[in-house]
Amino acid sequence: QKEVEQNSGPLSVPEGAIASLNCTYSDRVSQSFFWYRQYSGKSPELIMSIYSNGDKEDGRFTAQLNKASQYVSLLIRDSQPSDSATYLCAVNTRNFNKFYFGSGTKLNVKP
Amino acid sequence: SQTIHQWPATLVQPVGSPLSLECTVEGTSNPNLYWYRQAAGRGLQLLFYSVGIGQISSEVPQNLSASRPQDRQFILSSKKLLLSDSGFYLCAWRSTGGVAYEQYFGPGTRLTVT
Secondary structure (H helix, E strand, C coil), X not given: CCCEEXXXXXXXXXXXXXXXXXXXXXXXXXXXXXXXEECCXXXXXXXXXXXXXXXXXXXXXXXXXXXCXXXXXXXXXXXXXXXXXXXXXXXXXXXXXCEEECCCEEEEEEC | CCEEEEECCEEEECCCCCEEEEEEEECCCCCEEEEEEEXXXXXXXXXXXXXXXXXXXXXXXXXXXXXXXXXXXXXXXXXXXXXXXXXXXXXXXXXXXXXXXXXXXCCCEEEXXX
């Protein structure tokens, strides 16, 4: 079983809609959770981090964490074509020095 | 503010040739440093990480090695490249101060082995 799992997509949403990206993780003691955005040919860019159960909002982005169910999600409100990218979920587990990444979900926002 | 540099940006090397990729971080002290590889259309594979000068943890047995000769310098090397070494190589850093565990990536080196 992979440490972090994501649906590879592609997830297609119309411009202005809410995009919902999901991620599950296997290690129940995981402490820190991150979402990265990666445009084609570029390096990943950190967009959200979340450490506690519940929601964390930053502009159009909301990260949601449910440790009991071992999932973390990212909502993008008012999706724009510029949001089209691959979104990577990452988790710190028992060894805080190591990060485990999902394989990413490709998001297409259609004008 | 912190900045991470990687070079070269792109590299084309023949099979069997050596490799040296360099990564440096500015604006922070004693960071954790990481090397990842991303094959085309795939996720990130952690290759090495370092928590201090001379301290290297290897995650994947292969023909690559890493060294950290200075606090903010991380080098990825190979004596003989294989075709399977092609990919996008990413260096990343994480602060060891405070409680934040966020990791930041450099611009990457795209390696093609021919």
